[in-house]
Amino acid sequence: MRNMRPGERQDAGTGVGAVGRLRQTGRLQQLVSAAGSLIGLLALIVVLTVLSDNFLTVANLRNISVQAAVIAILAFGETYVIVAGGIDLSVGSVAGLAGIVMGWTFSNAGWPAGLAVLAGLVAGLLAGLVNALLIGFGRLPAFIATLAMLSMARGLALVISNGVPLGIPPWVSTLGSGAVGGLPYTTIVMLVALAITAFVLRLTYAGRAMYAIGGNSEAARLSGVRVRRQQFVIYGLSGLFAAAAGILLAGRLASAQPQAGTGYELDAIAAVVIGGASLSGGSGSALGTLIGALILGVLRNGLTLLNVSAFWQQFVIGAVIAVAVLLDTLRRRSVS
Amino acid sequence: MPPLLRMRGIAKRFRGVTALDDVDFDLQAGETHVLLGENGAGKSTLIKMLAGALEPDAGTIELDGKPVTIHSAQQANALGIGTVFQEFTLVPDLTVAENIYLGRPPRRFGVVDHRRMRRDAAVLLDRLGIVLDVDTVVGRLGVARRQLVEIAKALSHDVRILILDEPTAVLAGQEIGQLFALVRDLRASGVGIIFISHHLEEVARIGDRVTILRDGRKVGELPSSSSQDELIQLMVGRPIDQQYPRRTPEFGSALLQVEGLGRDGVFRDVSFEVRAGEVLGIGGLVGAGRTEVVRAVFGADRHQHGTVRVAGRVLRPGDPAAAEAAGLGLVPEDRAGQGLVLVLDVGENLGLATLGRSTRLGLVDRRGLRRRAAEIVQRLRIRTTGLDQVVGNLSGGNQQKVVIGKWLLADLKVLILDEPTRGIDVGAKVEIYQLMNDLTDAGNAVVMVSSEMPELLGMSDRILVMADGRIRGELSRAEADSERVMALAVLGAEGGGAEHAAR
Numbered sequence: 001m002r003n004m005r006p007g008e009r010q011d012a013g014t015g016v017g018a019v020g021r022l023r024q025t026g027r028l029q030q031l032v033s034a035a036g037s038l039i040g041l042l043a044l045i046v047v048l049t050v051l052s053d054n055f056l057t058v059a060n061l062r063n064i065s066v067q068a069a070v071i072a073i074l075a076f077g078e079t080y081v082i083v084a085g086g087i088d089l090s091v092g093s094v095a096g097l098a099g100i101v102m103g104w105t106f107s108n109a110g111w112p113a114g115l116a117v118l119a120g121l122v123a124g125l126l127a128g129l130v131n132a133l134l135i136g137f138g139r140l141p142a143f144i145a146t147l148a149m150l151s152m153a154r155g156l157a158l159v160i161s162n163g164v165p166l167g168i169p170p171w172v173s174t175l176g177s178g179a180v181g182g183l184p185y186t187t188i189v190m191l192v193a194l195a196i197t198a199f200v201l202r203l204t205y206a207g208r209a210m211y212a213i214g215g216n217s218e219a220a221r222l223s224g225v226r227v228r229r230q231q232f233v234i235y236g237l238s239g240l241f242a243a244a245a246g247i248l249l250a251g252r253l254a255s256a257q258p259q260a261g262t263g264y265e266l267d268a269i270a271a272v273v274i275g276g277a278s279l280s281g282g283s284g285s286a287l288g289t290l291i292g293a294l295i296l297g298v299l300r301n302g303l304t305l306l307n308v309s310a311f312w313q314q315f316v317i318g319a320v321i322a323v324a325v326l327l328d329t330l331r332r333r334s335v336s
Numbered sequence: 337m338p339p340l341l342r343m344r345g346i347a348k349r350f351r352g353v354t355a356l357d358d359v360d361f362d363l364q365a366g367e368t369h370v371l372l373g374e375n376g377a378g379k380s381t382l383i384k385m386l387a388g389a390l391e392p393d394a395g396t397i398e399l400d401g402k403p404v405t406i407h408s409a410q411q412a413n414a415l416g417i418g419t420v421f422q423e424f425t426l427v428p429d430l431t432v433a434e435n436i437y438l439g440r441p442p443r444r445f446g447v448v449d450h451r452r453m454r455r456d457a458a459v460l461l462d463r464l465g466i467v468l469d470v471d472t473v474v475g476r477l478g479v480a481r482r483q484l485v486e487i488a489k490a491l492s493h494d495v496r497i498l499i500l501d502e503p504t505a506v507l508a509g510q511e512i513g514q515l516f517a518l519v520r521d522l523r524a525s526g527v528g529i530i531f532i533s534h535h536l537e538e539v540a541r542i543g544d545r546v547t548i549l550r551d552g553r554k555v556g557e558l559p560s561s562s563s564q565d566e567l568i569q570l571m572v573g574r575p576i577d578q579q580y581p582r583r584t585p586e587f588g589s590a591l592l593q594v595e596g597l598g599r600d601g602v603f604r605d606v607s608f609e610v611r612a613g614e615v616l617g618i619g620g621l622v623g624a625g626r627t628e629v630v631r632a633v634f635g636a637d638r639h640q641h642g643t644v645r646v647a648g649r650v651l652r653p654g655d656p657a658a659a660e661a662a663g664l665g666l667v668p669e670d671r672a673g674q675g676l677v678l679v680l681d682v683g684e685n686l687g688l689a690t691l692g693r694s695t696r697l698g699l700v701d702r703r704g705l706r707r708r709a710a711e712i713v714q715r716l717r718i719r720t721t722g723l724d725q726v727v728g729n730l731s732g733g734n735q736q737k738v739v740i741g742k743w744l745l746a747d748l749k750v751l752i753l754d755e756p757t758r759g760i761d762v763g764a765k766v767e768i769y770q771l772m773n774d775l776t777d778a779g780n781a782v783v784m785v786s787s788e789m790p791e792l793l794g795m796s797d798r799i800l801v802m803a804d805g806r807i808r809g810e811l812s813r814a815e816a817d818s819e820r821v822m823a824l825a826v827l828g829a830e831g832g833g834a835e836h837a838a839r
Contacts, residue, residue, distance in 0.1 A: 203702065205695040212688055215677035222636055222674055223688040223742065224660030282679040 037275055037291045040324065044295060048302040055305055062184055068297030069190040070095075070249045072290055074264055075271035076197040077241025079289045080234050082272050083201065085214035085281025086135070086142040088238045090127065090149035092264035093157070095246030096257070098124040100157040102247055103166030103256030113169030121243045127153055128239020129232055136228035150265065157258045165255040176251020186248055190290075193241065197286035206233045214281025270317075271296055274324040295320070338401030340365045340528045341386075341497055346395035348381055355381045356392075356552045363497065363528040368519060370543035370560060371532045374571055374761035377549040379532050380422075383499050386530075387419040388412035416496035420486045420503060422759065428475030433457035435474050436489045460488055464518055480511045480622045487518070498522060499530045504538060505759045508622040508787040509822065516542050536564045536762075537790070572763050580794025581766065583773045584813075587797075588612030591781040592664070592750045594633055597642035602628050603805035606642070610750065610781040615772060617796025618785045620825045625805040626785045627669055630752045633783075634666040635659045647749055660689055665743030667736070669754040669785075675739040676727050683709045683723030685738050689746045712741040717767065733764025740771060751775060752783045757791060769795055789818045801825050 048055040074091045081088040102120030105111040111119065127149055134145035175185045201207040209230050212220040221227045245264075250256045275292030277284025299320060303313045341363040348356040356378045363369050373379050384390040385397065388406045396403055399415060406412050412419070426435045433454045434441070442452045457470040466484050474482060483503060490498060500519075504512050519542055523529055531542060539546050543560035548570045556570045590609040598604035603625040610616045618626050632639040638654035645651070646662040659666075668674040676685055686709035687694065694701045709723055716737045720730060727738055736756065743751055753772070757765045772782050772795060786792040792799060799811045801824035809824040 203700060204698050205691060205700055206698070208684070208687075208691055208700055211680060211684065212677050212691075215679045216673075218674050219677050220688065222634075222656050222666060222668060224657040224692060225688070226657050278679075282677065 036328065037288060037295065037324065040274075040327075041291050041295050041298065044298050044302070048298065048305070052302065052305045055302060058182075060301065060305075062179075062182070062187075064294070064297045064301045065187040065190070066184050066252070067301065068293050069184075069186040070245045070252070070261075071264065071267045071271055071296060072190050072293035073193045073241055073245040073248065074261075074268040075275075075289045075293050076193050076286060077238040077245075078265075078268040078272050079197060079275075079277065079284050079286060080200070080207075080210055080237045081142070082269070082277050082279060083214050083281065083284040084210040084230070084234045085217065086231075086234065087146065087269070087279070088128075088131065088235065089143065089146040089265050090131065090153055091238060091242040091245075091268050092261040092266075093150045093153035094124050094127045094239055094242040095249060095261035095264060096259065097127065097153040097157040097160075098243035098246035099168075099250035099256040099260050100161045100166060100258055102172070102250065103168050104160050106169050107167035113171060116169060117172065117247060120247050121240060124239040124241075124243020124246065125236055126239070128235040128237070128242070131239065132231040132235040135235065136231035154258075154262070161256070161258040163258055165257050168250050168254070168256050172247060172251040173254045174251070176248060176254065186252065189244070189248060193244065194286055194290050197289070200237070201284075201286055206230065206237075210234060211282055214283075216282075267293075267296055270321045274321060276328060292324075295324070338398065339363060340400065342396075342398040342401075343382075343385075344396050344398075346382065346385065346392045346397075348378075348385070348390065348393050354552050359395075359549070359552075359554045361547060361554070363530060365496070365528050366523055366526045367544045368523050368529040368531055368542055370539050370546040371530055371549065372536075372539065372546055372567060372571060373549035374763060377571075377761075378552040379549055380501065381552075382549070383419065383501060383530065383532065386412065386417050386497070386499060387421075388417075413493050416494055417499070418490035418493055418495035418497070419499040420483075420490050420501060422501045422505065424479075424482055424486060426474045426482055426485060426489075429473065431471050431473055432461075432468055432477075432485055432488075433470040435485055436460065436470075436492050438489070457488075457492075460492055464488055464491065465514070465521075466518075478623060480507050483507060484511075484515075487515075491522075495527060497528045497530065499532075501532045502759060503531070504533065504535060508620075509789070509825075510621055512538075535788075536567055539564075539567065568762060571761075579762075579766065580791065581769055581773065582615070582795050582797075583777070584615075584797050585613040585777050587614050588779060591647055592633070592783065593643075593645040593648075595643050595645075597629065597632060597639055597644065599628070599632060599637070599639045599641075603632075603802075604641070606807055608800055608807065608810075610783055612779045612781055613776045615776060615782045615784060615795055615797050617792045617799040618783065618802060619787075619789075619792045619799055619821050620802035620808075622787060624802040624825065626802050627754055628805075629802070630666065630754055630783060630785055631668075634664055634752055636666065636668070657692075660692075660746060663747055663749030665689065665746060665748050665751045667739050667743065667751065667753045667756060669758070671732070671735055671739060671758075672728075676735060678728035679726065681724045681726055682713065682718070682720050682730070682738060685727050686712055686723075686741050686745060689742045693746075708745055709741075712744060716741050716744075716771065731761075731764075733760040733767075736760055736764070736768065737771075740768070744771075744775075748775075748780055750781045750783065752785075754785045755787060756784060757786075757788070765791075789821065792821065793818065 054060060074095060078088055078091055098120040101123040102116045105119045106113060106116035131145050131149050134140045135142050178185050209225050212225060213227055213230060217227050246261055249260050253260065271292035272284060272289050273279060274295055275288030277288065299317060300313065303316060339362045343361040346356055346359045359382060371379050381390065385392050386406065388409045388411050404415060427438065436457050437453050441448045442456065443449055454470050461468055466488060468481060468484065474485060503515060507515060519529055539560050546558050546560050547554060548556045550571060550573055588611055590611050592610045595607050597606040606629050620626050631637045633644050635651060635653060635655045635658060643650050646664050649662055651662055652658045672678055683706050687705040691700065694705050706723060713720060718734050718737045720734065727735060756768055775782055784795065793816055797813050799816050799821060800807050801809045801821055803825050811820055
C-alpha cells in the first residue's frame, strides 16, 4: 500500500478504509450549513427576547409562524428550482393568480369549493409547466422565462378579477385563520409542505436529479438524466407550491386579491439562500429553507415589536440577507 | 554568478498534511528544468509559491541571489514570473486579444484603445509563431488553441521565468512540436523555464535537467538524458514492469456497429464495428473529428446521417438516456466539465448513470446505490476519505476512476473512453488500463480515443486513424506503429485539404 499522499489536492485515505467511513464530509457539510442558519435564528430569538417583553409569548410565536408560512411554502417551491441551478421569479405572481382563479371559479362561475381550490392549484401547475416549456424547449434563460411569467400571471390575475377582490370558499378562510389544538392550520400546511419537500429532495429520482442538474447539467445529461424532461417536474412543483401559498394567502386575507403576493418572489429567493443554498445550483435543503423563511419572519415581527419604522425594516432585511450569504460564502471558502 | 532562481528548504503543510518537505530547486537563465512527479507529489504546490498563490511555511526563495517574498500574482508578474496553469483562466466570451490583455488593456484618454490592443496582440502572436486571429472569441477555440492563448497571455508580461504546468496534456503531436519550438526559442533568449509534465518521453526532448518529487520530497535531480525506467522508478518509488499491460481475449460478436455516420461540415462516412472483447483505438490529430464522432455515437450530439447499433438495437440519435439504456457509456474528454458533478460527493457521482434503474415508483433505492458505490470504490481502489467526500477534492486519477466507475455500475456493453488518461499520473494510468482489460475479459467492448501515441499503440487491438472528419485508415495491432499512424493522420489531412480545394 502506498503512503498517504499529501498534496495540493486532498488525496488522503485509501480505498480499503473508505468503505468503513461512509458518512463523512458531504453530509456533515450540509448539516453544518443548516446549523449555521439555525444558530443565526436562535441568536436572533435571544436578542429579541431580551429587547422586547412581547416577543417570546405563545401568541406572538403563533403569529410569526402564520406570517412566515406563506413565504416558507413559496420558498420550498423555489428550493427545487434553485437546487437545480435555475431561478423562478414568477412565484409571487403565480400565487396571486392561483388565488384569483380559485375566487373567480367559486364566486363568479359558481363551482363547488373543492373544485375551485383544485382549479387554483392547476393554474399554478400550468404556469410552472409553461415556464419549463420556455426554458427546456424554448432555450430561454430561466431568469427571462420566469420574469415573463411574473408579468403574464399578474396580468391574467388582473384581467380575470377585473382588478377587484373576489370572494373565496369559507373553509379556505378558516384554513387561513383557524387553528386546531392551538396550532394554526397555516402552520400545519407549512409543516406538510416541509415534509413533502424534504421527501422529494432526498428520496425521489426527481430530487436527486435536481442536485445533479444544478451541479453540472451537462454531466447529468451525459449520464442519461433527461434534463429537459426534468424541468417540467422542477418548475411544475414550483408552480404548484406557489399556488398552495397563494390559496393560503387568500385565506388569511379572507378574499382573493389581484395584487396579492406582489414582490414575494424576492423573499422566497432570500429564504432559500439564507438557508444555505447556492444560487449556482447543486446545494440546498428543505430544512435550511424553513430556517431561512423563519429568520425573515422573526426579523419582520421583531422589528415591528421594537417600533422600527417599515422603511428601516426594509433596509435591515436587506442587510441581513447580505450578511447571511457573506457568512456562508466565508464558511465555504474555509472548508474547501 | 547566482542562479536566476534558487529555492531552499521549502516546506508547506495543509491542515496537518505535509505537502512539501525541505525541497531545494534552482533554475538558470536559459535553461529548461523539468519538474516530474505523480499527481499529489507536490509539483503544483511548489510552483504556486512562485506564482504568488501560496506562501511557504519554511524556506527561502532568491531571485538573482536576492531573497524575495511573493505575496500575490501581481507581485509575481512584477518580478518577471509568468505561469500557465493547468486549469484555464481565459474568459470564453472575450476575444483572443481581450484575453491576453485582460485587466490591463492599453488605454487612450481613459478608454480602452482597441486598435492598439489588437495590434499588440497580433505582434505578440506573430513573434511567438502562433497563427491565430486576435478577434476570435476564445470560447470558439479548441483546448489546444486556448492553451496557446494562455501562453501568449503569460508572455505578454516581461517574463524572465516561465512556468508551464502540464502544457502538453491537451495537445496532440503537431501542436506539441509547435510548443516545444516556442520553448526552445524562449530558452535561447535567456528565459528560465520550469516545465511540469507527466510525459516521460518529453523530458529528453525539451529539458536540460529534471527534478523529481515524490510525496512532497525531492527524490532526485538528474540530467534529462536519464533513462525512462530510472525516472519512473524515482517517480513511483518502485519499478513499473509494464506500462501498457494489454491482454487481448478471444473476440465475440459485434457489440457496436456504426454505419455511414455523418454531420455536415464536421465528419462523414464514418463506419466501423467493435466486437466483444476488443479495444478499438481511434487516433488522429486534434481537430480530426474524433471527439465529435464518439459524442455522436453516444448521442451527446445529434448526427444527420447514418445509424448506430448496440448489440443489434438501433439507437435514437441525440439521446444519451437511450444510449445508457442500451448499454453504451461515455467517459468524456472534459472530465470536470462533462464527466462529473464536482460539487456532489463520490457516492452521488458514482450513482448518477444508474439513478434511473435504481428507482421504483419514483423512489430511489439510496441504500442500494451507496452499497454498490462502496463496492466500486474498493474495486477500483479510489482513494477517497469516503463516499461523502466531494468529488472536486479528489486527484485527477481518482476523479477519472469515479467517471469510469459510474459506467461500470450500469449494465454496460460498450464503453467509449475519450482521452482516458489525460492529466493522470503513471500509477493511476496503469490501473485504468487494467480496467480496460477487465472490461474486455468480461466480454465487453471498448472504444478509446487517444492522442498519446504509446497508449494508442500499446492498448488498442485495432486502430482507426481519422483526419479531416473521415476515417483515413485502419491498422491491426501487428502492423501499427507511430510512423504509420502519423502518416495516415497527416497525409489524410493534406488529402482532405486538396479535396476541399477541388470542390
